[in-house]
Amino acid sequence: MKLLDGKIAIVTGGSGDIGASIVKTFVKHGAFVIFTFLSSKEKAEKLSIELKLTTFCESYQIDLKDIDATKFFIQRTIEKYGRLDILVNNAGIIKDNFLLRMSKHNWDKVIKTNLYSIFNLTKYAIMPMIKQKKGNIINMSSIIGFTGNSGQSNYSTSKAGIIGFTKSIAKELGTKNIRCNAISPGYIYTKMNDNLPQTIKENFMRNIPLKRAGTPQDIANSSLFLASELSDYITGSVLHVNGGLF
Incomplete structure (x- = not known):
């Protein structure tokens, strides 16, 4: 049984x-998946080659912090494929340090990458x-967005912000039949x-x-559930995916 048969999906941070x-x-x-990457071109090409055997994916290099580039990317996707059913906002980075030693550059970089990209x-x-009168958005948060963590004030702030964003968008767009949920991974081996x-x-x-x-597959399985009709209500x-840690 194919749970996403015929769906068009965007997955950010696909490499x-x-x-x-x-x-x-x-x-x-x-699903047909357009996955984005920023700098890991070799990984993206490897994944594209692997999956193009099924002709069901496309890679796209983009800086999602750039709102104009992001607007063009969505317009291009609609022009090329006619619709967009699923968006998975997965792209994110970490730049850890204690607050006393954290540079403004690394604070800004994490906040902009992890939050601006989702907004754009x-x-x-x-x-x-x-x-279309239908859509599905999945945002990747983190257990650290709930618990906080020493040395990760920038990362925890961004991931906590994603939760507030998710709940607000769900309320804004529920009447349009657009669902918006978040996944909060625990300690995932990556x-x-x-x-x-x-x-x-x-x-x-x-x-x-x-x-x-x-494992990454644990998160992929959770994403599949939220992207499919199995989670239609x-x-x-x-969705906390953490082995009971939180």
Whole structure:
């Protein structure tokens, strides 16, 4: 059973570990996926080659902080494919440091990448969804947006902001039959999380009731659920995928 048969989806940050798993899972379930990347061109090309065997994906290089470029990207998508059914705002970065040592540059970079990109893309993606009278938006938050974490004030602020954004958009667009939900991953084994200090990793593992780190596929499966008709009466919600950590 293909849960996304015939759907057109955008997945941002598609060349990262979680993004690539979401792209592959959506394609497996019948969606055509346009995935974005900023600088990981080699990873994007590798994923494109792998999935173009099914002719169900396209990669697109873009800086999602650029609102004009984002507007053009959405317009191009609609002109080329005729509609947009699913938007997964997955792109994000970390630039950790204690507040006393955090530079304004790294504060701004995380906030702009993690929040401005969602504003820019969602703003223009909802226009065709409103015309279609249907759409589905999934935003990637984090457990850190709920609990906070030492040395991650910029990241936790951005991820907490995504929750407020998600709930507000769900209320704004519910009457238009557009759903908006968020996923809050816990400790997921990715290359990005490899950069976390060892003490933080050990603390996570001690406190996870399921006694394992999550995988990118765990997040992809959760994204599939929220993107499909199986979650048709769910909006404004946060799906916690953390092995019981929070």
